[in-house]
Amino acid sequence: MRRLVRPKPVLFMLVLIALVSAGVVAQHFRLFERAWFNLQALRQPVGEASIGLADYRVVLEAQVIEGLDSDVSALTFDPVRKSLFTVTNKNPELIELSLDGKILRRIALVGFGDAEAVEFISEGIYVISDEREQRLIKVRVDDDTQFLDAADAEQMTLGLHVGSNKGFEGLAYDSVGKRLFVAKERDPMLIYEIHGFPHFKPEKTYSVHVVNNPKRDAGLFVRDLSSLQYDERSGHLLALSDESFLVLELDIDGRPLSSLSLLNGRHGLKKRVPQAEGIAMDDDGTLYLTSEPNLFYVFKKP
Known part of the structure; x- marks a missing residue:
C-alpha cells in the first residue's frame, strides 16, 4: 500500500511567498481599486454629464513629431x-x-530650469512650471516672440515637499473659477488648486491661496500624475498617468467617472503609449496626447 506523500513545508512557503508578492505588486499598482472601478463602470452607465472616455478611439497613433x-x-x-x-x-x-x-514654431526658454508643463490661461498668456524648483512662471507670447527669459517674467515658488525630485508635472486652468490646478507627480501624488496666480492686474494688491483635497487624491488609483486637463463644459478634470497607462475623468467632487486605457488593443491602439507626458482637449472634445520622446496621438469620439 502506498503511503500518502505530504507536501513539503518548503512548497507551502514558496506558494505563500508568491501570493504575498502578487498582493504587494497589485497594491503597489493599485490594481484592486482599478478592477473595482472597472466592475462598477460595467454595472452603472456613465451619466450624460460625463465626458465618457470609454467611447474615445485613436485616429492618429504614434506619429513622430518631425524635427x-x-x-x-x-x-x-x-x-x-x-x-x-x-x-x-x-x-x-x-x-x-x-x-x-506638425511644428509651427519654436521659442527658446532661458532660465526656466526643468520646464515640465505649460498651460494656456488667456490670449497670449501661459504658465510654465519648473519641476525641480517648484516655480510657476507666467509668460506672454505673441507672433514676434523669439525667446522667453524667466528673469523678466512674473513667477511664484510654492516650496512644498522641498527636496523631492518628483515635482510639478502637470497644469490645468479653470478660466471661470480662476483656479490653476498643479499636479505633483508622486511621493506623494497630489493635485493643488491655486487661487490668485496668475493675476491680471499687477497694480492692485492680491493674495494667493493654495488648496488641496486629500480625499480626492487618495482615491486616484494611479501610480503617478503626468498631466492634467480641465474641461470647462462639464467642470471635470482629466488626470493622465504614464506609469498606469491611463487617463482618468474626475467629477467636481474628485470621484473617478470614466477612463481611457493607453495599453495596446484598447481604444483602437495597436501598441501601448510608451510614456505619455501631455494631454489636451480642444473645443470639440478631441483629445491630444504626447509621449516621450516625440510621439503624437489624437483620440476622438465616434
Missing part, C-alpha cells in the same frame, strides 16, 4: 490660435504644434 529630438513634456490647447503648445526640458523650448502634430 524634434528632445523629450516633449505636457500639452495645452490654445483656443484663440487653434493650436497646441508643448515644452521640452533637455533643451528648453516652448513649441507650437498644429492639431495634426
Whole structure:
C-alpha cells in the first residue's frame, strides 16, 4: 500500500511567498481599486454629464513629431490660435504644434530650469512650471516672440515637499473659477488648486491661496500624475498617468467617472503609449496626447 506523500513545508512557503508578492505588486499598482472601478463602470452607465472616455478611439497613433529630438513634456490647447503648445526640458523650448502634430514654431526658454508643463490661461498668456524648483512662471507670447527669459517674467515658488525630485508635472486652468490646478507627480501624488496666480492686474494688491483635497487624491488609483486637463463644459478634470497607462475623468467632487486605457488593443491602439507626458482637449472634445520622446496621438469620439 502506498503511503500518502505530504507536501513539503518548503512548497507551502514558496506558494505563500508568491501570493504575498502578487498582493504587494497589485497594491503597489493599485490594481484592486482599478478592477473595482472597472466592475462598477460595467454595472452603472456613465451619466450624460460625463465626458465618457470609454467611447474615445485613436485616429492618429504614434506619429513622430518631425524635427524634434528632445523629450516633449505636457500639452495645452490654445483656443484663440487653434493650436497646441508643448515644452521640452533637455533643451528648453516652448513649441507650437498644429492639431495634426506638425511644428509651427519654436521659442527658446532661458532660465526656466526643468520646464515640465505649460498651460494656456488667456490670449497670449501661459504658465510654465519648473519641476525641480517648484516655480510657476507666467509668460506672454505673441507672433514676434523669439525667446522667453524667466528673469523678466512674473513667477511664484510654492516650496512644498522641498527636496523631492518628483515635482510639478502637470497644469490645468479653470478660466471661470480662476483656479490653476498643479499636479505633483508622486511621493506623494497630489493635485493643488491655486487661487490668485496668475493675476491680471499687477497694480492692485492680491493674495494667493493654495488648496488641496486629500480625499480626492487618495482615491486616484494611479501610480503617478503626468498631466492634467480641465474641461470647462462639464467642470471635470482629466488626470493622465504614464506609469498606469491611463487617463482618468474626475467629477467636481474628485470621484473617478470614466477612463481611457493607453495599453495596446484598447481604444483602437495597436501598441501601448510608451510614456505619455501631455494631454489636451480642444473645443470639440478631441483629445491630444504626447509621449516621450516625440510621439503624437489624437483620440476622438465616434
